[in-house]
Amino acid sequence: MQIIQTIEDVRNYHLCTGCGVCATLESERYEMEDVTSEGMRPRVKDSAPESSGAAFGACPGVRLQHDFNREDGGLIRDLRAAWGPVYEVLEGHASDEELRFSASSGGAASALALYCLERRSMRGVLHTASDPVHPYRNRTVFSRDRADLLAATGSRYAPSSPCAELRQIIDADGECVFIGKPCDVAAVHAAQKSTPGLRDNLGLSIAFFCAGVPSTSASLKLAALQGADSPESIRALRYRGNGWPGVWSLDYETKSKSAQRRTMSYQESWDFLQRHRQWRCYICPDHTGEFADIAVGDPWYREVEPGESGSSLIVVRTRRGQEILDGAIAAGYLKVTGSDVSLLPRSQPNLLSARGSLWARLHTLRLFGAAAPKFSGFALFPFWWRELGFMEKLRSVFGTVKRIYRKRLRHPIEGAP
Numbered sequence: 001m002q003i004i005q006t007i008e009d010v011r012n013y014h015l016c017t018g019c020g021v022c023a024t025l026e027s028e029r030y031e032m033e034d035v036t037s038e039g040m041r042p043r044v045k046d047s048a049p050e051s052s053g054a055a056f057g058a059c060p061g062v063r064l065q066h067d068f069n070r071e072d073g074g075l076i077r078d079l080r081a082a083w084g085p086v087y088e089v090l091e092g093h094a095s096d097e098e099l100r101f102s103a104s105s106g107g108a109a110s111a112l113a114l115y116c117l118e119r120r121s122m123r124g125v126l127h128t129a130s131d132p133v134h135p136y137r138n139r140t141v142f143s144r145d146r147a148d149l150l151a152a153t154g155s156r157y158a159p160s161s162p163c164a165e166l167r168q169i170i171d172a173d174g175e176c177v178f179i180g181k182p183c184d185v186a187a188v189h190a191a192q193k194s195t196p197g198l199r200d201n202l203g204l205s206i207a208f209f210c211a212g213v214p215s216t217s218a219s220l221k222l223a224a225l226q227g228a229d230s231p232e233s234i235r236a237l238r239y240r241g242n243g244w245p246g247v248w249s250l251d252y253e254t255k256s257k258s259a260q261r262r263t264m265s266y267q268e269s270w271d272f273l274q275r276h277r278q279w280r281c282y283i284c285p286d287h288t289g290e291f292a293d294i295a296v297g298d299p300w301y302r303e304v305e306p307g308e309s310g311s312s313l314i315v316v317r318t319r320r321g322q323e324i325l326d327g328a329i330a331a332g333y334l335k336v337t338g339s340d341v342s343l344l345p346r347s348q349p350n351l352l353s354a355r356g357s358l359w360a361r362l363h364t365l366r367l368f369g370a371a372a373p374k375f376s377g378f379a380l381f382p383f384w385w386r387e388l389g390f391m392e393k394l395r396s397v398f399g400t401v402k403r404i405y406r407k408r409l410r411h412p413i414e415g416a417p
């Protein structure tokens with residue numbers, strides 16, 4: 001089996017999530033770059049000093065470890081094994097109709113962040129927006145007001161490394177909000193242990209549900225299929241939002257300089273993009289932000305009516321999250337339309353079998369000598385046993401064997417340093 005001991009091993013043996021925390025914790029050694037066929041990846045800088053090991057200690061690519069208090073009587077016992085720590089599950093949306101409309105789901109993430117800025121004097125929100133120069137790429141932004149938040153609403157199904165900019169939170173003169181993928185939030189959670197400034201200044205962490213991140217080349221391929229003949233011709237790219245779930249929309253310029261717009265349904269575009277997810281997403285145990293204070297997702301337990309206004313599923317995961325959520329509701333930033341713990345399993349039923357498959361995938365990787373991360377505090381075997389039928393059990397093993405060879409998972413990534 002591959003022994004993973006350094007950030008370089010994580011990157012080279014297909015385990016990197018692209019979070020970017022290594023570029024904050026060992027900033028003199030690592031910087032992030034977009035490897036278009038894979039995702040955001042750490043690169044060792046020229047004349048870099050030796051690694052201190054700090055980055056490896058917080059890297060979510062290789063390790064995720066739950067440390068919440070299982071004896072806490074406020075946690076919902078029935079959800080703990082499958083969904084991690086949960087205090088409350090709500091459905092709701094931003095009261096600000098403009099935020100709600102432009103957001104991915106119901107704008108809960110942006111509304112909570114706005115409440116923290118305006119009512120709790122938090123200094124900024126570290127999150128992700130489209131890159132104005134290369135709209136098919138992302139950049140990390142530090143939003144300070146409503147206009148900034150509005151400009152960064154909507155899911156971007158493309159690589160991001162918000163943890164590479166954690167300095168903005170560490171060096172702030174007060175508390176801040178962090179919004180990211182579950183693996184980003186897990187990285188922040190782990191980095192807090194070795195970084196007092198991050199411990200003091202992280203006022204709220206919000207994760208969104210995440211089925212995986214497609215590479216930049218996925219976006220470029222889809223844009224090319226829709227008519228954009230080069231990356232440079234792309235003027236704007238949105239993946240959803242401006243309605244719920246909204247549409248994938250591409251603005252580009254033809255060689256004769258005429259402006260064109262193409263749209264596709266969210267489902268059609270996701271069906272294409274998801275085929276280009278990074279490998280680490282296939283062995284991810286946390287699709288619902290188990291390390292965050294609050295996690296948000298789509299309430300997919302029901303069909304969305306055409307023209308329906310956006311709605312968010314809101315999962316409270318810590319006492320701090322509960323206190324801030326209650327404050328945001330009381331101050332009128334968030335409207336609640338339902339409260340029911342069954343909304344979580346009903347909205348994401350496929351995740352139980354995904355958790356079951358994961359147990360077999362990890363064991364098969366180890367058996368065949370490929371690298372596998374370590375996950376502690378996640379119940380996996382019971383879901384393999386209970387949720388998967390006989391054929392699915394077989395598929396979870398043989399499908400992994402096939403991928404080990406097809407994706408060359410036992411070998412370092414081609415061109416890796």
Ligand SMILES: Cc1cc2nc3c(=O)[nH]c(=O)nc-3n(C[C@H](O)[C@H](O)[C@H](O)COP(=O)(O)OP(=O)(O)OC[C@H]3O[C@@H](n4cnc5c(N)ncnc54)[C@H](O)[C@@H]3O)c2cc1C
Nearest residue numbers: 103104105106107108109110128154156160210211297298
């Ligand atoms: C890669 C990806 C996979 C997803 N998979 C699922 C899924 O499996 N199930 C599900 O229910 N929902 C999924 N979503 C959508 C997600 O549920 C919604 O974004 C979430 O409900 C938040 O909606 P909102 O209206 O509260 O967010 P908004 O108020 O619109 O805010 C969205 C926030 O997400 C941040 N953001 C957007 N894209 C990225 C990115 N690539 N990296 C880091 N931060 C980003 C923005 O900066 C913004 O702060 C996914 C989103 C992404 C980006």
Ligand code: SF4
Nearest residue numbers: 016017020022059061
């Ligand atoms: S998962 Fe994050 S910390 Fe680990 S190597 Fe990748 S970018 Fe660095």
Ligand code: SF4
Nearest residue numbers: 182183210212281284
């Ligand atoms: S699926 Fe998991 S590993 Fe992949 S981007 Fe989402 S949270 Fe990170």
